Amino acid sequence: MKTLYACIQCGTCSGSCPAGRYTNLRTRLIVRNIQLGLRENVLGSDDLWACTTCYTCQERCPRNIMITDIVRVARNIAFEEGHAKKPHLYVAHMFINTGHSIKFADEHRKLRESVNVSSVPPTVLSYPEAMEEISKLTELSGFKKKVLEREG
Amino acid sequence: MSEKEEPRIGVFICHCGTNIAGVVDVKQVVDFTSKQPNVVFATDYTYMCSDPGQALIKDSIKEHKLNRVVVAACSPRMHEPTFRKTCQEAGLNPYLFEMANIREQCCWVHMGEPEKATEKAKALVKAALAKASLLEPLTPMEFNVERSALIIGGGIAGIQAALDLANAGFHVYLVEKEPSIGGHMAQLDKTFPTLDCSACILTPKMVDVGRHPNITLLTYCEAQEVEGFIGNFKVKILRKARYVDEKACTGCGVCAQKCPVKVPSEFDLGLGMRKAIYIPFPQSVPITHTIDKENCLYFTRGVCKVCEKFCPAKAIRFDQQDETIELKVGIIINATGYDLFNAKKLPQYGYGKYKNVITGLEFERLVNASGPTGGKIVRPSDGKTPKSVAFIQCIGSRDEHHGVPYCSRICCMASLKHAHQVKEKIPGAEVCVFYIDLRCFGKGYEEFLVRVQDEGIRLVRGKVSEIYENPETGNLRLRLEDTLLGEVMETEFELVVLAVALVPRAEAPALQTLLKVSRGADGFFLEAHPKLRPVETHIPGIFICGCAQGPKDIPDTVAQASAAAAQAAIPLSQGKVTAEPLTAYVLEDYCSGCGVCEAICPYKAIELKEVEEGKRRAEVNEALCQGCGLCGAACPSKAIVLRGFTEPQLMSQIEALSSV
Numbered sequence: 001m002k003t004l005y006a007c008i009q010c011g012t013c014s015g016s017c018p019a020g021r022y023t024n025l026r027t028r029l030i031v032r033n034i035q036l037g038l039r040e041n042v043l044g045s046d047d048l049w050a051c052t053t054c055y056t057c058q059e060r061c062p063r064n065i066m067i068t069d070i071v072r073v074a075r076n077i078a079f080e081e082g083h084a085k086k087p088h089l090y091v092a093h094m095f096i097n098t099g100h101s102i103k104f105a106d107e108h109r110k111l112r113e114s115v116n117v118s119s120v121p122p123t124v125l126s127y128p129e130a131m132e133e134i135s136k137l138t139e140l141s142g143f144k145k146k147v148l149e150r151e152g
Numbered sequence: 153m154s155e156k157e158e159p160r161i162g163v164f165i166c167h168c169g170t171n172i173a174g175v176v177d178v179k180q181v182v183d184f185t186s187k188q189p190n191v192v193f194a195t196d197y198t199y200m201c202s203d204p205g206q207a208l209i210k211d212s213i214k215e216h217k218l219n220r221v222v223v224a225a226c227s228p229r230m231h232e233p234t235f236r237k238t239c240q241e242a243g244l245n246p247y248l249f250e251m252a253n254i255r256e257q258c259c260w261v262h263m264g265e266p267e268k269a270t271e272k273a274k275a276l277v278k279a280a281l282a283k284a285s286l287l288e289p290l291t292p293m294e295f296n297v298e299r300s301a302l303i304i305g306g307g308i309a310g311i312q313a314a315l316d317l318a319n320a321g322f323h324v325y326l327v328e329k330e331p332s333i334g335g336h337m338a339q340l341d342k343t344f345p346t347l348d349c350s351a352c353i354l355t356p357k358m359v360d361v362g363r364h365p366n367i368t369l370l371t372y373c374e375a376q377e378v379e380g381f382i383g384n385f386k387v388k389i390l391r392k393a394r395y396v397d398e399k400a401c402t403g404c405g406v407c408a409q410k411c412p413v414k415v416p417s418e419f420d421l422g423l424g425m426r427k428a429i430y431i432p433f434p435q436s437v438p439i440t441h442t443i444d445k446e447n448c449l450y451f452t453r454g455v456c457k458v459c460e461k462f463c464p465a466k467a468i469r470f471d472q473q474d475e476t477i478e479l480k481v482g483i484i485i486n487a488t489g490y491d492l493f494n495a496k497k498l499p500q501y502g503y504g505k506y507k508n509v510i511t512g513l514e515f516e517r518l519v520n521a522s523g524p525t526g527g528k529i530v531r532p533s534d535g536k537t538p539k540s541v542a543f544i545q546c547i548g549s550r551d552e553h554h555g556v557p558y559c560s561r562i563c564c565m566a567s568l569k570h571a572h573q574v575k576e577k578i579p580g581a582e583v584c585v586f587y588i589d590l591r592c593f594g595k596g597y598e599e600f601l602v603r604v605q606d607e608g609i610r611l612v613r614g615k616v617s618e619i620y621e622n623p624e625t626g627n628l629r630l631r632l633e634d635t636l637l638g639e640v641m642e643t644e645f646e647l648v649v650l651a652v653a654l655v656p657r658a659e660a661p662a663l664q665t666l667l668k669v670s671r672g673a674d675g676f677f678l679e680a681h682p683k684l685r686p687v688e689t690h691i692p693g694i695f696i697c698g699c700a701q702g703p704k705d706i707p708d709t710v711a712q713a714s715a716a717a718a719q720a721a722i723p724l725s726q727g728k729v730t731a732e733p734l735t736a737y738v739l740e741d742y743c744s745g746c747g748v749c750e751a752i753c754p755y756k757a758i759e760l761k762e763v764e765e766g767k768r769r770a771e772v773n774e775a776l777c778q779g780c781g782l783c784g785a786a787c788p789s790k791a792i793v794l795r796g797f798t799e800p801q802l803m804s805q806i807e808a809l810s811s812v
Contacts (some may be wrong), residue, residue, distance in 0.1 A: 008550070010588040014633035015617025016500075018639065021639050028635060060500065062551035 013057035025050040043078040092147040099124030101136045159190040159285045166200035166225035175259040175271045190468040206238045213242040216387045220284045224252040243287035243628040252280035275812035282808035292731035297383035298482040307335020309698025310487035316717035318366035332436035341520040344569040345600035358437040381775040382693025387479045393472040395443035400467035403439025407459035424524025483720045490699035493548030493653035500618040507533035509648045533626040538646035540582040543567040548653030563651035571609045584610040654703040676702045687716040734796040735777040742791035749783035794806045
């Protein structure tokens with residue numbers, strides 16, 4: 001595995017990127033901007049959050065660069081530096097408070113029933129006592145604190 | 153010099169300009185040295201390797217009756233041979249010379265600490281003195297050289313080297329595993345950047361090889377065993393039965409016309425067919441036909457023999473057997489060339505799955521007048537002329553993840569040439585080359601790029617990421633980012649040509665074992681020095697040239713082949729070689745015959761010999777021994793001594809170092 005400074009900007013990553021078909025995400029440019037030390041171009045950009053972390057770019061990179069892992073690191077830094085997006089914080093909040101990142105709605109219940117699986121998923125919804133464990137985990141891992149700090 | 157003669161050592165300390173004198177206090181080292189036992193003369197000079205410096209050593213040897221010389225200067229890798237010759241010229245045995253490295257191992261690594269460096273220089277000189285006192289005169293050995301050469305591989309590299317050596321008057325055995333010489337170059341249509349027809353410039357050389365009185369052409373042959381050393385290699389060659397008498401066959405081709413069996417032609421990469429009795433291509437040398445035993449009806453089912461019936465020269469020999477030929481040669485040149493990277497290892501490009509994705513070499517056969525389509529560029533899927541062609545660079549090359557880390561060097565120019573050929577043969581065609589970097593570094597190459605750009609070829613910077621086939625049309629959709637625009641795009645072409653990497657031969661590991669030579673991390677055969685000894689290997693008498701050493705284009709290959717021939721001609725024309733006497737020998741009384749040395753020797757220079765019933769002793773072949781010292785270090789009984797690095801010599805050196 002090589003560091004991103006070995007990148008030759010061939011574009012295999014961007015061309016392979018399924019998210020890049022529908023968004024402005026150019027994986028290659030994330031690497032380029034980091035190479036040049038242009039922090040804000042990376043951390044302040046919405047594109048950073050368009051990656052689905054499918055790892056196709058990393059799998060195909062001829063220079064064996066850990067591109068997807070780099071995107072994840074960049075996101076952590078962006079989050080630390082206050083670039084968290086509102087929808088992300090909303091999802092994080094949902095998880096901290098309910099143990100589910102998406103609100104379980106009636107339509108979900110109906111859909112589940114239509115394919116013959118239990119109407120409620122085997123998560124905290126089926127096991128409310130697990131909520132205590134989730135709270136403990138979000139606290140111990142520091143996740144809760146970080147999210148609340150960003151609340152503003 | 154008798155053993156009892158007292159050592160009279162002269163010490164010469166070099167300034168190397170300011171390399172040494174800028175760090176070490178040379179005068180102090182001279183003072184220190186002159187007080188050491190056995191030192192009768194010590195001095196310093198700005199450049200000891202210069203003519204005046206060497207004259208100083210020679211005069212001092214005579215004036216002070218020196219019987220040992222120590223030079224404190226650079227690494228022995230640099231100038232040990234120089235000073236050995238200086239000693240010899242003054243009548244002193246050259247192996248009574250010792251070198252102290254006070255540059256690389258002292259000044260260059262301790263530049264910031266001149267005082268400590270000066271002390272270290274004294275210690276290094278003292279150690280050299282200790283060893284010098286124990287040096288013994290040695291005499292290089294001389295061997296006669298068989299004035300003939302074996303060249304393995306009959307591509308353009310082997311052909312060029314063979315012709316050069318043969319023209320210089322030496323006998324050459326040229327071994328080629330295929331039925332004809334010519335190699336990859338014979339498969340090419342035109343050659344960049346001048347667009348000469350490849351066959352037109354290659355076939356005259358092939359014909360010359362075929363009729364040269366000094367060349368024995370051994371096609372359909374393989375080197376099987378190699379023994380011996382420079383000047384005296386014994387080689388066994390396997391001559392595979394071709395079931396046709398080489399002397400009788402006139403190459404008329406009636407047999408191939410009549411043969412009922414058609415199989416895909418290797419020469420045309422499966423794009424065309426050949427018969428079970430065949431020559432690979434019309435200009436084959438020799439023109440002798442070969443029966444492909446795997447597919448011949450007589451060999452597979454015991455019937456047919458049509459070729460034998462119709463052959464006007466009565467040259468068919470169904471009873472022919474493989475034979476072994478034994479040769480004695482003085483030198484060997486490895487010109488075994490390259491294989492192509494298997495593009496199926498990168499499934500996103502669809503090679504082997506989509507018919508209209510082909511390799512550059514397959515394109516060469518398509519565009520070649522003697523190829524399966526008579527030179528018409530057509531799509532393999534439907535035989536139609538493509539109106540748009542894409543060339544994709546770096547398939548396997550520069551890809552340390554799934555391919556090879558190096559640049560294959562020829563593909564940029566080859567693809568530009570192909571792009572030009574499409575424009576020439578299919579007017580109005582859309583041609584696009586997708587590249588990461590265009591490397592047009594040779595003579596006339598940049599000019600060729602400009603010419604091709606002018607013809608309207610589109611160059612897009614970006615490696616294509618994936619290819620999908622439209623199953624209805626057989627067209628190919630390419631997904632990529634144009635990295636100069638930053639645009640991700642999908643674009644359709646009717647034919648796609650992949651520029652696949654050049655990789656080491658699949659047989660390279662076997663050949664490496666056979667010749668005992670080294671290969672680099674990239675798998676190609678390794679030269680003795682990347683700059684100064686580019687065609688020698690670390691085995692004296694074995695040379696390399698062409699793509700066996702690494703990817704290269706035809707001009708570089710031919711230049712390197714001529715260089716290898718010139719290097720090989722040195723021992724051949726001398727008729728003898730001298731070998732360094734710094735070799736290992738066995739103290740027979742100590743040797744228990746355990747065989748550790750035999751197993752560890754990288755040059756196969758040690759053999760266990762049965763001296764009497766049940767008693768084996770190691771024996772060193774001094775011609776093969778390169779003095780690496782592995783055996784001496786490994787021997788559990790200390791029964792192996794390396795001349796010039798004996799245990800007393802080394803121990804005294806270490807003792808002196810630790811006593812300062």
